[in-house]
Amino acid sequence: MHFSFATIPTFVWVLIAFYVIYWIKKPRLSKNEPPMVPYKIPIIGHTIDYLFNAENFLAECKKKYGDPFNIYVFGQVNTIAGNVTVHEVFRTEAFSMLNATEDIFPLHRVLKSYNLKTLAQVIKTIREGITANLPLLTGRMQKQLLISIDKEIGDCSNPKLVNNEIFPTMVARPVADVLVGQEISKNEDLVKAFAEFTKDFGKILAIPPIFSFINPTFNTQVVTLPVRFGWNPIAKHLDTLKKYLKPELEKRLKDKEVLGDKYEPHLDIVEYFMNNPEYETKVINDEYLDKICEFLFIIVVASIHTTSQHMTSTLYDFAGRPELWDDIYEEQVMIDKECNGELSSQHINKMVKLDSFVRESFRTFDNIASEPHRCMEPFTLKNGMTIPKGRIVQTYLMDIHYNPEAYGPEPRTFFPNHGLENNLSASRTDKNLFMFGSGRHACPGRFFAVNEIKVGLHKIILKYQVKTPSGKTEKKIRVGPVAYPPIAGLIFENRKK
Ligand code: HEM
Numbered sequence: 001m002h003f004s005f006a007t008i009p010t011f012v013w014v015l016i017a018f019y020v021i022y023w024i025k026k027p028r029l030s031k032n033e034p035p036m037v038p039y040k041i042p043i044i045g046h047t048i049d050y051l052f053n054a055e056n057f058l059a060e061c062k063k064k065y066g067d068p069f070n071i072y073v074f075g076q077v078n079t080i081a082g083n084v085t086v087h088e089v090f091r092t093e094a095f096s097m098l099n100a101t102e103d104i105f106p107l108h109r110v111l112k113s114y115n116l117k118t119l120a121q122v123i124k125t126i127r128e129g130i131t132a133n134l135p136l137l138t139g140r141m142q143k144q145l146l147i148s149i150d151k152e153i154g155d156c157s158n159p160k161l162v163n164n165e166i167f168p169t170m171v172a173r174p175v176a177d178v179l180v181g182q183e184i185s186k187n188e189d190l191v192k193a194f195a196e197f198t199k200d201f202g203k204i205l206a207i208p209p210i211f212s213f214i215n216p217t218f219n220t221q222v223v224t225l226p227v228r229f230g231w232n233p234i235a236k237h238l239d240t241l242k243k244y245l246k247p248e249l250e251k252r253l254k255d256k257e258v259l260g261d262k263y264e265p266h267l268d269i270v271e272y273f274m275n276n277p278e279y280e281t282k283v284i285n286d287e288y289l290d291k292i293c294e295f296l297f298i299i300v301v302a303s304i305h306t307t308s309q310h311m312t313s314t315l316y317d318f319a320g321r322p323e324l325w326d327d328i329y330e331e332q333v334m335i336d337k338e339c340n341g342e343l344s345s346q347h348i349n350k351m352v353k354l355d356s357f358v359r360e361s362f363r364t365f366d367n368i369a370s371e372p373h374r375c376m377e378p379f380t381l382k383n384g385m386t387i388p389k390g391r392i393v394q395t396y397l398m399d400i401h402y403n404p405e406a407y408g409p410e411p412r413t414f415f416p417n418h419g420l421e422n423n424l425s426a427s428r429t430d431k432n433l434f435m436f437g438s439g440r441h442a443c444p445g446r447f448f449a450v451n452e453i454k455v456g457l458h459k460i461i462l463k464y465q466v467k468t469p470s471g472k473t474e475k476k477i478r479v480g481p482v483a484y485p486p487i488a489g490l491i492f493e494n495r496k497k
Contacts, residue, residue, distance in 0.1 A: 027070075027077045030378075032386040034068040034079055037061050043213060045072030054368045054481035058396060067399070068385070075213035078392050080369060082399035083406075087431060088381055089393050090438040095373035097441060100392055103216040104209075104372070107301060109224045110201065110234055111294045121278070122298050126444040129272035130178060134447055135345040136267055137178055138455070142343050144173035144185075145456050149463065156464055156492040163489045164312050168195040171308040172300075174452055179296050181268040184244040193237035197297060198305040200233040234297075241293045249274070249284045249292070269296065299445075307449045310435075311456055313476070313485040314361040317414070318457065319466040320473030324416055328353050332458050343455060351454050356419035358453055359426035362435040363401045364414055368481035371395040371437060394481075397434055406432035426450045464492045 027045075029036060039045045049057040050073045058080060061069050067082035081089050089095050098119060108114040130137070152166035172195035176185035184190060204223060211219035252274065256263045265271050273279050273292055281288050318324065331353045339347045375391045387393060402411040407418070424430060427450040429442045436443035443449070460466065467490070468474050474486035 027072055030388045034070050034385050035065045036070045037065060039072055047073045051480045074209055078394050079387055080396050081393050082396040083403045085381055086395050089373055094377050094379040096376050097373050100372040100374040103220050106220045106224055109227055110232060111297055113291060113294045114298055123444050125269060125272055129269050131447045133267060134451060138343060138345050140177050141174040141452060142455055144177050145459055148173050149459055153492055156494050159491050159493040161489045162492050164485060164487060167308040167312045168304055171311060172304050175303050179269045179299060181266050181270060184248050187244055189240050190244055193240040194300050194304060197234055197237045197300050203233045238293050242289050246284060246289055303445050307452055309485060311453045313365055314358050314453055316474055316486050317361040319490050320468045328357060329461055332461050336462055348451055348454055351458060352420055354454055354457060355426050357416045359419035360414055360416055363433055366476050366483040367397045369394040369396050370482050395434060400432060400434050403432060465495055467491045
Protein backbone atom coordinates (compact mmCIF):
# COMPACT_ATOMS: atom_id res chain seq x y z
CA MET A 1 0.00 0.00 0.00
CA HIS A 2 1.33 3.44 -0.91
CA PHE A 3 1.74 5.78 2.08
CA SER A 4 1.94 9.52 1.51
CA PHE A 5 2.97 12.11 4.13
CA ALA A 6 0.11 14.25 2.76
CA THR A 7 -2.40 11.87 4.38
CA ILE A 8 -1.04 12.54 7.88
CA PRO A 9 -3.01 15.80 8.48
CA THR A 10 -6.24 14.05 7.37
CA PHE A 11 -5.51 11.20 9.76
CA VAL A 12 -4.86 13.66 12.58
CA TRP A 13 -8.10 15.54 11.87
CA VAL A 14 -10.11 12.29 11.92
CA LEU A 15 -8.52 11.40 15.27
CA ILE A 16 -9.33 14.84 16.66
CA ALA A 17 -12.93 14.60 15.41
CA PHE A 18 -13.31 11.19 17.08
CA TYR A 19 -11.86 12.50 20.29
CA VAL A 20 -14.21 15.52 20.29
CA ILE A 21 -17.27 13.29 19.66
CA TYR A 22 -16.03 10.88 22.32
CA TRP A 23 -15.59 13.72 24.80
CA ILE A 24 -18.99 15.30 24.04
CA LYS A 25 -20.83 11.98 24.09
CA LYS A 26 -19.07 10.56 27.14
CA PRO A 27 -21.93 9.61 29.50
CA ARG A 28 -22.05 11.92 32.47
CA LEU A 29 -24.18 10.47 35.19
CA SER A 30 -25.71 12.60 37.89
CA LYS A 31 -25.87 11.70 41.58
CA ASN A 32 -27.79 8.59 42.72
CA GLU A 33 -28.34 7.30 39.20
CA PRO A 34 -29.03 3.61 38.47
CA PRO A 35 -25.73 1.72 37.95
CA MET A 36 -24.07 2.06 34.55
CA VAL A 37 -23.18 -1.22 32.86
CA PRO A 38 -19.49 -0.96 31.86
CA TYR A 39 -18.66 -1.06 28.14
CA LYS A 40 -15.47 -1.40 26.12
CA ILE A 41 -15.92 0.51 22.85
CA PRO A 42 -16.25 4.31 23.23
CA ILE A 43 -19.18 5.96 21.41
CA ILE A 44 -20.58 2.56 20.29
CA GLY A 45 -21.06 1.48 23.91
CA HIS A 46 -23.66 -1.34 24.18
CA THR A 47 -25.30 -0.64 20.79
CA ILE A 48 -24.16 -3.90 19.19
CA ASP A 49 -25.27 -6.07 22.12
CA TYR A 50 -28.59 -4.23 22.26
CA LEU A 51 -29.22 -4.67 18.54
CA PHE A 52 -28.08 -8.26 18.07
CA ASN A 53 -28.20 -9.97 21.44
CA ALA A 54 -30.68 -7.96 23.52
CA GLU A 55 -32.31 -10.92 25.23
CA ASN A 56 -29.16 -12.38 26.80
CA PHE A 57 -27.46 -9.03 27.22
CA LEU A 58 -30.28 -7.45 29.25
CA ALA A 59 -30.83 -10.64 31.29
CA GLU A 60 -27.15 -10.67 32.28
CA CYS A 61 -27.16 -6.95 33.09
CA LYS A 62 -30.18 -7.38 35.33
CA LYS A 63 -28.57 -10.34 37.11
CA LYS A 64 -25.42 -8.31 37.82
CA TYR A 65 -26.80 -4.82 38.39
CA GLY A 66 -30.42 -5.29 39.50
CA ASP A 67 -33.41 -3.21 38.43
CA PRO A 68 -33.03 -0.55 37.05
CA PHE A 69 -29.68 -0.15 35.29
CA ASN A 70 -28.19 2.15 32.64
CA ILE A 71 -26.82 1.15 29.27
CA TYR A 72 -25.22 3.25 26.52
CA VAL A 73 -26.82 2.83 23.07
CA PHE A 74 -26.71 5.00 19.93
CA GLY A 75 -24.71 7.61 21.82
CA GLN A 76 -27.33 7.95 24.60
CA VAL A 77 -27.65 6.62 28.10
CA ASN A 78 -30.91 4.63 28.42
CA THR A 79 -32.30 3.39 31.70
CA ILE A 80 -33.78 -0.12 31.56
CA ALA A 81 -36.66 -0.55 34.00
CA GLY A 82 -37.81 -4.10 34.78
CA ASN A 83 -40.73 -5.58 36.68
CA VAL A 84 -39.71 -3.97 40.00
CA THR A 85 -39.36 -0.31 39.03
CA VAL A 86 -41.27 0.11 35.76
CA HIS A 87 -44.61 0.61 37.53
CA GLU A 88 -43.32 3.80 39.12
CA VAL A 89 -42.44 5.15 35.67
CA PHE A 90 -45.89 4.48 34.20
CA ARG A 91 -47.71 5.82 37.24
CA THR A 92 -46.37 9.38 37.16
CA GLU A 93 -46.75 12.29 34.75
CA ALA A 94 -43.00 12.92 35.16
CA PHE A 95 -42.48 10.57 32.18
CA SER A 96 -43.86 11.00 28.65
CA MET A 97 -44.19 8.34 25.97
CA LEU A 98 -45.19 10.89 23.32
CA ASN A 99 -42.03 12.90 23.91
CA ALA A 100 -39.86 9.77 23.85
CA THR A 101 -41.27 8.54 20.53
CA GLU A 102 -40.99 11.87 18.69
CA ASP A 103 -37.38 11.20 17.70
CA ILE A 104 -37.88 7.55 16.73
CA PHE A 105 -41.23 8.00 15.03
CA PRO A 106 -41.45 11.66 13.88
CA LEU A 107 -45.13 11.64 12.92
CA HIS A 108 -45.34 15.37 13.68
CA ARG A 109 -43.19 15.98 10.59
CA VAL A 110 -45.94 14.74 8.25
CA LEU A 111 -49.06 15.33 10.34
CA LYS A 112 -48.55 18.91 11.47
CA SER A 113 -51.38 18.86 14.00
CA TYR A 114 -49.89 15.91 15.91
CA ASN A 115 -49.15 17.36 19.35
CA LEU A 116 -50.15 16.87 22.98
CA LYS A 117 -53.39 18.85 22.63
CA THR A 118 -54.60 16.91 19.57
CA LEU A 119 -53.57 13.62 21.16
CA ALA A 120 -55.72 14.45 24.19
CA GLN A 121 -58.69 15.03 21.82
CA VAL A 122 -57.91 11.77 20.01
CA ILE A 123 -57.89 9.84 23.30
CA LYS A 124 -61.21 11.42 24.40
CA THR A 125 -62.69 10.62 20.98
CA ILE A 126 -61.60 6.97 21.19
CA ARG A 127 -63.03 6.60 24.68
CA GLU A 128 -66.36 8.31 23.99
CA GLY A 129 -66.81 7.61 20.29
CA ILE A 130 -65.46 4.06 20.02
CA THR A 131 -65.14 2.27 23.38
CA ALA A 132 -68.46 3.55 24.74
CA ASN A 133 -70.21 2.51 21.52
CA LEU A 134 -68.60 -0.91 21.12
CA PRO A 135 -71.88 -2.84 21.53
CA LEU A 136 -73.43 -0.75 18.71
CA LEU A 137 -70.39 -1.24 16.48
CA THR A 138 -70.07 -5.03 16.82
CA GLY A 139 -72.39 -5.92 13.93
CA ARG A 140 -70.53 -3.59 11.57
CA MET A 141 -67.16 -4.92 12.73
CA GLN A 142 -68.30 -8.47 12.02
CA LYS A 143 -69.63 -7.53 8.58
CA GLN A 144 -66.36 -5.86 7.58
CA LEU A 145 -64.23 -8.75 8.81
CA LEU A 146 -66.37 -11.20 6.84
CA ILE A 147 -65.86 -9.09 3.71
CA SER A 148 -62.10 -9.32 4.26
CA ILE A 149 -62.14 -13.05 4.93
CA ASP A 150 -64.02 -13.53 1.67
CA LYS A 151 -61.83 -11.18 -0.38
CA GLU A 152 -58.40 -11.72 1.15
CA ILE A 153 -58.56 -15.44 2.01
CA GLY A 154 -61.51 -16.74 -0.01
CA ASP A 155 -62.20 -20.31 -0.99
CA CYS A 156 -59.59 -22.79 0.26
CA SER A 157 -61.02 -26.09 -1.02
CA ASN A 158 -57.38 -26.90 -1.62
CA PRO A 159 -54.86 -25.85 1.04
CA LYS A 160 -53.66 -22.30 0.35
CA LEU A 161 -50.55 -20.56 1.70
CA VAL A 162 -51.58 -17.07 2.75
CA ASN A 163 -48.98 -14.46 3.68
CA ASN A 164 -49.14 -11.80 6.39
CA GLU A 165 -49.95 -8.99 3.95
CA ILE A 166 -53.70 -9.68 4.21
CA PHE A 167 -53.90 -8.68 7.89
CA PRO A 168 -53.44 -4.89 7.68
CA THR A 169 -56.31 -4.77 5.15
CA MET A 170 -58.43 -7.08 7.28
CA VAL A 171 -57.93 -4.85 10.31
CA ALA A 172 -58.32 -1.62 8.28
CA ARG A 173 -61.88 -2.37 7.09
CA PRO A 174 -63.60 -2.22 10.50
CA VAL A 175 -61.41 0.75 11.49
CA ALA A 176 -62.40 2.63 8.31
CA ASP A 177 -66.07 1.80 8.98
CA VAL A 178 -65.89 3.23 12.50
CA LEU A 179 -63.88 6.31 11.53
CA VAL A 180 -65.50 7.51 8.32
CA GLY A 181 -68.78 5.61 8.22
CA GLN A 182 -70.34 2.73 6.37
CA GLU A 183 -70.76 4.47 3.01
CA ILE A 184 -67.31 5.73 2.10
CA SER A 185 -65.47 2.88 3.80
CA LYS A 186 -66.78 0.67 0.97
CA ASN A 187 -64.12 2.20 -1.32
CA GLU A 188 -61.20 -0.18 -1.69
CA ASP A 189 -58.66 2.60 -2.29
CA LEU A 190 -59.68 4.20 1.02
CA VAL A 191 -59.24 0.90 2.88
CA LYS A 192 -55.86 0.55 1.16
CA ALA A 193 -54.86 4.07 2.25
CA PHE A 194 -55.66 3.17 5.87
CA ALA A 195 -53.95 -0.23 5.66
CA GLU A 196 -50.75 1.15 4.10
CA PHE A 197 -50.36 4.49 5.88
CA THR A 198 -48.10 3.30 8.70
CA LYS A 199 -45.94 1.11 6.45
CA ASP A 200 -45.42 4.00 4.03
CA PHE A 201 -44.67 6.42 6.84
CA GLY A 202 -42.06 3.89 7.97
CA LYS A 203 -40.17 4.50 4.68
CA ILE A 204 -39.02 7.79 6.18
CA LEU A 205 -37.22 5.72 8.81
CA ALA A 206 -35.49 3.39 6.34
CA ILE A 207 -32.04 4.87 7.13
CA PRO A 208 -30.60 3.24 10.28
CA PRO A 209 -30.38 5.84 13.09
CA ILE A 210 -26.62 6.33 12.73
CA PHE A 211 -26.81 10.10 13.33
CA SER A 212 -28.29 9.37 16.76
CA PHE A 213 -24.69 8.73 17.82
CA ILE A 214 -24.32 12.50 17.52
CA ASN A 215 -27.83 13.43 18.70
CA PRO A 216 -31.27 11.78 18.27
CA THR A 217 -32.97 15.05 17.30
CA PHE A 218 -30.24 15.65 14.71
CA ASN A 219 -30.92 12.13 13.40
CA THR A 220 -34.64 12.98 13.04
CA GLN A 221 -33.71 16.18 11.17
CA VAL A 222 -31.52 14.21 8.76
CA VAL A 223 -33.95 11.36 8.07
CA THR A 224 -36.86 13.73 7.51
CA LEU A 225 -34.84 16.00 5.16
CA PRO A 226 -36.46 14.46 2.04
CA VAL A 227 -39.88 15.38 3.48
CA ARG A 228 -38.80 19.00 3.74
CA PHE A 229 -37.66 18.87 0.11
CA GLY A 230 -41.11 17.74 -1.02
CA TRP A 231 -40.97 13.90 -0.82
CA ASN A 232 -43.88 12.73 1.25
CA PRO A 233 -44.70 9.00 1.15
CA ILE A 234 -48.06 9.47 2.84
CA ALA A 235 -49.35 12.43 0.80
CA LYS A 236 -51.20 10.08 -1.55
CA HIS A 237 -53.11 8.54 1.37
CA LEU A 238 -54.14 11.97 2.65
CA ASP A 239 -55.34 12.86 -0.86
CA THR A 240 -57.41 9.66 -1.08
CA LEU A 241 -59.11 10.36 2.22
CA LYS A 242 -59.79 13.99 1.28
CA LYS A 243 -61.30 12.94 -2.06
CA TYR A 244 -63.98 10.83 -0.34
CA LEU A 245 -64.41 12.85 2.80
CA LYS A 246 -65.08 16.29 1.28
CA PRO A 247 -68.42 15.43 -0.43
CA GLU A 248 -69.47 13.38 2.61
CA LEU A 249 -68.81 16.26 5.02
CA GLU A 250 -70.61 18.71 2.75
CA LYS A 251 -73.59 16.38 2.52
CA ARG A 252 -73.77 16.03 6.29
CA LEU A 253 -73.62 19.81 6.82
CA LYS A 254 -76.40 20.31 4.26
CA ASP A 255 -78.57 17.52 5.73
CA LYS A 256 -78.24 19.08 9.17
CA GLU A 257 -79.29 22.45 7.84
CA VAL A 258 -82.27 21.08 5.90
CA LEU A 259 -83.50 18.49 8.40
CA GLY A 260 -82.81 20.40 11.62
CA ASP A 261 -83.96 18.29 14.61
CA LYS A 262 -84.92 15.45 12.29
CA TYR A 263 -81.28 14.92 11.26
CA GLU A 264 -80.14 11.44 12.27
CA PRO A 265 -76.51 11.53 13.35
CA HIS A 266 -74.17 8.87 11.94
CA LEU A 267 -72.41 6.58 14.37
CA ASP A 268 -68.80 7.26 13.39
CA ILE A 269 -65.83 9.40 14.37
CA VAL A 270 -66.39 11.92 11.58
CA GLU A 271 -69.76 12.80 13.13
CA TYR A 272 -68.23 12.88 16.60
CA PHE A 273 -65.50 15.22 15.33
CA MET A 274 -67.95 17.60 13.63
CA ASN A 275 -70.07 17.79 16.80
CA ASN A 276 -67.08 18.65 18.96
CA PRO A 277 -67.45 22.40 19.73
CA GLU A 278 -63.73 22.79 19.07
CA TYR A 279 -64.11 21.52 15.49
CA GLU A 280 -67.59 22.84 14.61
CA THR A 281 -67.84 24.47 11.17
CA LYS A 282 -70.31 25.87 8.66
CA VAL A 283 -68.08 25.33 5.65
CA ILE A 284 -65.68 22.61 4.51
CA ASN A 285 -62.56 24.47 3.39
CA ASP A 286 -59.07 23.05 2.81
CA GLU A 287 -57.93 23.95 6.30
CA TYR A 288 -60.85 22.07 7.87
CA LEU A 289 -60.32 19.09 5.59
CA ASP A 290 -56.62 18.94 6.51
CA LYS A 291 -57.46 19.06 10.19
CA ILE A 292 -60.01 16.25 10.15
CA CYS A 293 -57.90 14.02 7.84
CA GLU A 294 -54.85 14.40 10.08
CA PHE A 295 -56.99 13.66 13.14
CA LEU A 296 -58.29 10.45 11.53
CA PHE A 297 -54.82 9.37 10.43
CA ILE A 298 -53.50 9.75 13.99
CA ILE A 299 -56.08 7.12 15.00
CA VAL A 300 -55.11 5.03 11.97
CA VAL A 301 -51.44 5.06 13.00
CA ALA A 302 -52.28 4.07 16.58
CA SER A 303 -54.71 1.33 15.63
CA ILE A 304 -54.07 -0.55 12.41
CA HIS A 305 -50.43 -1.63 12.50
CA THR A 306 -50.61 -2.59 16.20
CA THR A 307 -53.83 -4.59 15.86
CA SER A 308 -52.79 -6.32 12.65
CA GLN A 309 -49.41 -7.34 14.16
CA HIS A 310 -51.25 -8.98 17.03
CA MET A 311 -54.02 -10.53 14.95
CA THR A 312 -51.28 -12.08 12.79
CA SER A 313 -49.23 -13.27 15.73
CA THR A 314 -52.24 -14.71 17.57
CA LEU A 315 -53.24 -16.69 14.51
CA TYR A 316 -49.69 -18.07 14.15
CA ASP A 317 -49.83 -19.07 17.82
CA PHE A 318 -53.11 -20.87 17.24
CA ALA A 319 -52.00 -22.51 13.99
CA GLY A 320 -48.81 -23.83 15.59
CA ARG A 321 -50.53 -25.48 18.58
CA PRO A 322 -52.75 -28.35 17.33
CA GLU A 323 -53.29 -29.49 20.93
CA LEU A 324 -55.47 -26.38 21.53
CA TRP A 325 -57.53 -26.50 18.33
CA ASP A 326 -60.51 -28.63 19.42
CA ASP A 327 -61.19 -26.81 22.66
CA ILE A 328 -61.17 -23.35 21.13
CA TYR A 329 -63.03 -24.47 17.98
CA GLU A 330 -65.82 -26.04 20.05
CA GLU A 331 -66.33 -22.81 21.96
CA GLN A 332 -66.66 -20.90 18.67
CA VAL A 333 -69.14 -23.42 17.25
CA MET A 334 -71.27 -23.18 20.38
CA ILE A 335 -71.33 -19.37 20.27
CA ASP A 336 -71.97 -19.34 16.54
CA LYS A 337 -75.03 -21.59 17.01
CA GLU A 338 -76.28 -19.46 19.87
CA CYS A 339 -76.12 -16.20 17.91
CA ASN A 340 -77.01 -17.71 14.55
CA GLY A 341 -73.92 -16.19 12.99
CA GLU A 342 -74.72 -12.62 14.19
CA LEU A 343 -72.39 -11.78 17.07
CA SER A 344 -73.33 -9.20 19.70
CA SER A 345 -71.11 -7.85 22.48
CA GLN A 346 -72.51 -10.47 24.87
CA HIS A 347 -71.43 -13.23 22.52
CA ILE A 348 -67.93 -11.78 22.28
CA ASN A 349 -67.81 -11.77 26.10
CA LYS A 350 -68.67 -15.45 26.08
CA MET A 351 -65.54 -16.32 24.06
CA VAL A 352 -63.65 -16.89 27.30
CA LYS A 353 -61.26 -19.58 26.06
CA LEU A 354 -60.42 -17.56 22.97
CA ASP A 355 -59.96 -14.46 25.12
CA SER A 356 -57.59 -16.27 27.48
CA PHE A 357 -55.67 -17.63 24.49
CA VAL A 358 -55.34 -14.12 22.99
CA ARG A 359 -54.09 -12.74 26.31
CA GLU A 360 -51.43 -15.43 26.49
CA SER A 361 -50.44 -14.71 22.91
CA PHE A 362 -49.97 -11.04 23.90
CA ARG A 363 -47.84 -12.04 26.88
CA THR A 364 -45.58 -14.32 24.86
CA PHE A 365 -45.24 -11.91 21.90
CA ASP A 366 -41.57 -11.75 22.88
CA ASN A 367 -40.82 -8.05 22.74
CA ILE A 368 -37.68 -7.63 24.81
CA ALA A 369 -37.72 -3.90 25.49
CA SER A 370 -39.86 -1.11 24.08
CA GLU A 371 -42.52 1.44 25.14
CA PRO A 372 -39.89 4.17 25.81
CA HIS A 373 -40.72 7.04 28.16
CA ARG A 374 -38.77 10.30 28.53
CA CYS A 375 -38.19 11.70 31.98
CA MET A 376 -39.56 15.29 31.90
CA GLU A 377 -38.34 16.31 35.37
CA PRO A 378 -35.84 14.61 37.73
CA PHE A 379 -37.61 11.69 39.37
CA THR A 380 -36.55 9.75 42.45
CA LEU A 381 -37.60 6.11 42.62
CA LYS A 382 -38.66 4.45 45.88
CA ASN A 383 -35.24 2.78 46.07
CA GLY A 384 -33.62 6.25 46.25
CA MET A 385 -32.18 6.20 42.71
CA THR A 386 -32.78 9.31 40.60
CA ILE A 387 -33.63 9.40 36.90
CA PRO A 388 -32.40 12.72 35.45
CA LYS A 389 -34.47 15.02 33.22
CA GLY A 390 -34.25 14.06 29.53
CA ARG A 391 -33.38 10.39 30.13
CA ILE A 392 -35.12 7.72 28.03
CA VAL A 393 -36.40 4.82 30.12
CA GLN A 394 -37.03 1.60 28.19
CA THR A 395 -39.64 -0.84 29.47
CA TYR A 396 -38.01 -4.23 29.94
CA LEU A 397 -41.09 -6.13 28.73
CA MET A 398 -39.51 -9.55 28.81
CA ASP A 399 -38.74 -9.14 32.49
CA ILE A 400 -42.39 -8.28 33.16
CA HIS A 401 -43.95 -10.89 30.89
CA TYR A 402 -41.67 -13.74 31.98
CA ASN A 403 -41.62 -12.94 35.69
CA PRO A 404 -41.55 -16.29 37.57
CA GLU A 405 -43.34 -14.73 40.54
CA ALA A 406 -46.34 -14.06 38.32
CA TYR A 407 -46.13 -16.97 35.87
CA GLY A 408 -44.41 -19.74 37.82
CA PRO A 409 -41.02 -21.46 37.46
CA GLU A 410 -41.47 -22.01 33.68
CA PRO A 411 -42.73 -18.56 32.65
CA ARG A 412 -41.91 -19.09 28.97
CA THR A 413 -44.43 -21.91 28.69
CA PHE A 414 -47.62 -20.96 26.81
CA PHE A 415 -50.48 -21.16 29.36
CA PRO A 416 -53.66 -20.84 27.26
CA ASN A 417 -55.91 -20.80 30.33
CA HIS A 418 -53.91 -18.39 32.48
CA GLY A 419 -56.33 -15.49 31.91
CA LEU A 420 -59.37 -17.70 32.37
CA GLU A 421 -58.13 -19.21 35.62
CA ASN A 422 -57.09 -15.84 37.03
CA ASN A 423 -60.09 -13.85 35.81
CA LEU A 424 -57.91 -11.59 33.62
CA SER A 425 -59.35 -10.63 30.25
CA ALA A 426 -57.16 -9.89 27.21
CA SER A 427 -57.96 -6.17 27.29
CA ARG A 428 -57.14 -5.82 30.97
CA THR A 429 -53.84 -4.17 31.80
CA ASP A 430 -52.22 -5.48 34.92
CA LYS A 431 -48.84 -5.27 36.61
CA ASN A 432 -47.76 -8.48 34.86
CA LEU A 433 -48.96 -7.62 31.33
CA PHE A 434 -47.78 -4.44 29.67
CA MET A 435 -48.89 -5.13 26.10
CA PHE A 436 -51.19 -2.08 26.28
CA GLY A 437 -48.98 -0.09 28.63
CA SER A 438 -50.23 0.78 32.08
CA GLY A 439 -51.71 3.53 34.24
CA ARG A 440 -53.37 6.73 33.05
CA HIS A 441 -51.97 6.45 29.52
CA ALA A 442 -52.77 2.77 28.98
CA CYS A 443 -54.00 2.22 25.43
CA PRO A 444 -57.55 3.63 25.10
CA GLY A 445 -58.16 1.51 21.96
CA ARG A 446 -57.49 -1.85 23.59
CA PHE A 447 -61.17 -2.83 23.94
CA PHE A 448 -61.78 -2.24 20.24
CA ALA A 449 -58.51 -4.00 19.32
CA VAL A 450 -59.24 -7.10 21.38
CA ASN A 451 -62.80 -7.32 20.03
CA GLU A 452 -61.51 -7.03 16.49
CA ILE A 453 -58.91 -9.75 17.04
CA LYS A 454 -61.45 -12.05 18.71
CA VAL A 455 -64.16 -11.58 16.09
CA GLY A 456 -61.59 -12.05 13.30
CA LEU A 457 -60.21 -15.23 14.86
CA HIS A 458 -63.71 -16.54 15.66
CA LYS A 459 -64.80 -16.25 12.02
CA ILE A 460 -61.53 -17.63 10.63
CA ILE A 461 -61.49 -20.62 12.99
CA LEU A 462 -65.11 -21.45 12.13
CA LYS A 463 -64.43 -21.39 8.41
CA TYR A 464 -60.91 -22.80 8.06
CA GLN A 465 -58.39 -25.25 9.43
CA VAL A 466 -55.28 -23.10 9.83
CA LYS A 467 -51.79 -24.63 10.09
CA THR A 468 -48.24 -23.39 10.04
CA PRO A 469 -46.06 -24.75 7.21
CA SER A 470 -43.83 -26.54 9.74
CA GLY A 471 -46.77 -27.92 11.76
CA LYS A 472 -45.20 -26.29 14.86
CA THR A 473 -45.01 -22.78 16.28
CA GLU A 474 -43.02 -20.50 14.00
CA LYS A 475 -40.20 -18.25 15.20
CA LYS A 476 -40.87 -14.54 15.64
CA ILE A 477 -38.73 -12.01 13.78
CA ARG A 478 -36.57 -9.74 15.93
CA VAL A 479 -35.26 -6.32 15.03
CA GLY A 480 -33.09 -5.29 17.96
CA PRO A 481 -35.19 -5.63 21.12
CA VAL A 482 -38.52 -5.54 19.25
CA ALA A 483 -40.47 -8.59 18.00
CA TYR A 484 -42.54 -9.02 14.84
CA PRO A 485 -44.82 -11.91 13.82
CA PRO A 486 -43.28 -14.87 11.95
CA ILE A 487 -43.20 -14.58 8.16
CA ALA A 488 -43.59 -18.22 7.13
CA GLY A 489 -47.20 -17.71 5.94
CA LEU A 490 -50.20 -19.75 7.11
CA ILE A 491 -51.92 -22.65 5.40
CA PHE A 492 -55.70 -22.25 5.17
CA GLU A 493 -58.07 -25.07 4.23
CA ASN A 494 -61.89 -25.01 4.24
CA ARG A 495 -63.30 -26.94 7.19
CA LYS A 496 -65.15 -30.06 6.14
CA LYS A 497 -68.82 -29.65 7.10
C1 HEM B 1 -53.28 -4.86 19.71
C2 HEM B 1 -53.37 -3.58 19.42
C3 HEM B 1 -52.75 -2.46 20.21
C4 HEM B 1 -51.63 -2.46 21.00
C5 HEM B 1 -50.69 -3.61 21.29
C6 HEM B 1 -51.50 -1.11 21.54
C7 HEM B 1 -50.49 -0.73 22.42
C8 HEM B 1 -50.40 0.52 22.99
C9 HEM B 1 -49.40 0.91 23.97
C10 HEM B 1 -48.31 0.02 24.52
C11 HEM B 1 -49.62 2.21 24.29
C12 HEM B 1 -48.82 3.06 25.29
C13 HEM B 1 -49.48 2.96 26.64
C14 HEM B 1 -48.78 3.67 27.77
O1 HEM B 1 -48.05 4.64 27.55
O2 HEM B 1 -48.97 3.24 28.93
C15 HEM B 1 -50.75 2.66 23.50
C16 HEM B 1 -51.26 3.93 23.52
C17 HEM B 1 -52.26 4.37 22.69
N1 HEM B 1 -53.04 3.61 21.85
FE1 HEM B 1 -52.88 1.63 21.54
N2 HEM B 1 -52.51 -0.33 21.05
C18 HEM B 1 -53.31 -1.11 20.24
C19 HEM B 1 -54.46 -0.72 19.58
C20 HEM B 1 -54.96 0.56 19.57
C21 HEM B 1 -56.17 0.97 18.89
C22 HEM B 1 -57.10 0.03 18.13
C23 HEM B 1 -56.29 2.32 19.09
C24 HEM B 1 -57.36 3.25 18.59
C25 HEM B 1 -58.59 2.90 18.27
C26 HEM B 1 -55.17 2.76 19.91
C27 HEM B 1 -54.93 4.05 20.32
C28 HEM B 1 -53.95 4.43 21.22
C29 HEM B 1 -53.73 5.80 21.67
C30 HEM B 1 -54.48 7.03 21.19
C31 HEM B 1 -52.67 5.76 22.60
C32 HEM B 1 -52.05 6.93 23.37
C33 HEM B 1 -52.60 6.96 24.80
C34 HEM B 1 -52.01 8.04 25.69
O3 HEM B 1 -50.93 8.55 25.37
O4 HEM B 1 -52.61 8.34 26.74
N3 HEM B 1 -54.39 1.66 20.18
N4 HEM B 1 -51.22 1.61 22.72
